[in-house]
Amino acid sequence: MTAQQTVTVTPTTLPLKGRVIPPGSKSITNRALLLAALAKGTSRLKGALKSDDTRHMSVALRQMGVTIEEPDDTTFIVTSAGHLNAPQGPLFLGNAGTAVRFLTAAVTTVDGSVTVDGDEYMRKRPIGPLLDTLRANGINVDCPTGCPPVRIQGNGKVAATRFEIDGGLSSQYVSALLMLAACGENPVEVALTGDQIGARGYVDLTLACMRAFGASIDVSQKGTWTVAASGYRANDYLIEPDASAATYLWAAEALTQGRIDLDVAAKDFTQPDAKAWEVIASFPRMPAVIDGSQMQDAIPTLAVLAAFNETPVRFVGLANLRVKECDRVQALHDGLNAIRAGLATVEIDDLLVASDPALAGTTTDALIDTHADHRIAMCFALAGLKVAGVRIQDPKCVGKTYPGYWKALESLGVSLTFAG
Incomplete structure (x- = not known):
């Protein structure tokens, strides 16, 4: 698979249920x-x-x-x-x-x-x-x-x-x-x-x-x-399972009102990204302000989840995200706005997500540029669970930390279409 290849997630109307063991940290x-x-x-x-x-x-x-x-x-x-x-x-x-x-x-x-x-x-x-x-x-x-x-x-x-x-x-x-x-x-x-x-x-x-x-x-x-x-x-x-990988599954569970058994409780993780569990559990009433400084790799997950929240969310403490595998603040902004114009704005290093529960069930023609960043690919797959037409470039880039990510989604009943 190359950057010209894409994966499209077919939205689901059913709760995602099953057992997925995240990869090691x-x-x-x-x-x-x-x-x-x-x-x-x-x-x-x-x-x-x-x-x-x-x-x-x-x-x-x-x-x-x-x-x-x-x-x-x-x-x-x-x-x-x-x-x-x-x-x-x-x-x-x-x-x-x-x-x-x-x-x-x-x-x-x-x-x-x-x-x-x-x-x-x-x-x-x-x-x-x-x-x-x-x-x-x-x-x-x-x-x-x-x-x-x-x-x-x-x-x-x-x-x-x-x-x-x-x-x-x-x-x-x-x-x-x-x-x-x-x-x-x-x-x-x-x-x-x-x-x-x-x-x-x-x-x-x-x-x-x-x-x-x-x-x-x-x-x-x-x-x-x-x-x-x-x-x-x-x-x-x-080595314990990867908490950053777990955030995608927790969010998929929350978005679909499903139940996914990860074989490890959120409280048993020692990695800082496990703090995201409390925020995800609050969906669709996430906090108005979320500080990402101490759970940086979870922010892409939370930002996409916030698009479907009942009220807008401001993400702060994101300066370090600009020097990750790509500028994740900008990549999240661009991806969210590709799904619907005006869905996200950036103020210096803050990301503002204009949440709208009515986004679920809509159709878009969004092509998500992942910048070869595994976390951008994996988080926007979550948007595809609720919005039709989300196409994600370079799906193989998830191999950086979660080679089995697409198979994990399919095991839960998610339909994927690979093209290119």
Whole structure:
């Protein structure tokens, strides 16, 4: 499938009912893969996500001497000498933001030169704050544009004792440095230079994963973490289902007044996007203002759901969404207005959705430009459940985090038409 190909969702008048098991968490899988690669011994990661993003991470780790076996669709067996070796060529990571940010920091432990690169979309995604921190600690980093490709000259050790980072643009910078810090020759402080941090819950995920692999972290000071020079120990680790993926199913359930069993309760997720459950459960009386800063990947789901709400919704705290796989604020605006003119407006970084329950049952000729962004494709499939004629470009882009998304919808009785 290419960007010229489309999928059209046939609206349903019946409640969606059935059982769908979401894939493993992309965020946790990529953290666990890296930490297992930095740990001496063999780690078995169960419940893992197999998708484009995790494939890019696993291929890159293999390039650096880590053995990774895949005995089934949800398991990685990672065997490592406890360090990464210089690869023979560049590490190509597609548009996997977690892999790029995490590895840019981690490969500073390599004795030699490493180039971290991505696709045309990744080459537009900023990484400057992380690079500034590495340079401030004497690490040789070459990145003329402030976006990948990045060339890092590692010296085989982490001599830094304090990393200072502005986490306002992305919590991934903070997580990248925290995971690197445990590889230090001495304890390393990771300190925020400002009060803001994008999606702080993902830092908590990082700390939990680090501790599972033997790291010791002191968080006694606000905005500062002290990481012991412990390194990592191999471990068997169970990865929970992906909360961001679950949001599409929760929203599909709400839109159709259905009942979808995900085999895991919303309260049992530890990922920050699970906070979206409370908002989805309030449909069709969603809050007038929704802050997306701490559940960023759930905002596309909530924005499309809001189109059918009883009252308008303003989404705030969206600045970070402009530097995701695409400018998601603009993509949501454009997609909603393709369905019906005036359905959405943008004020600086806020997205205003002019909700209308009467939108359900209408017909449109909307062609949704996904910008190869998996979340734009998946969220606008929800609109197709209620509005006829919604065509979504590049349906295969969901493979970035949820390769089985279209099959999951079909298993619930949704009719899809692929063309092109």
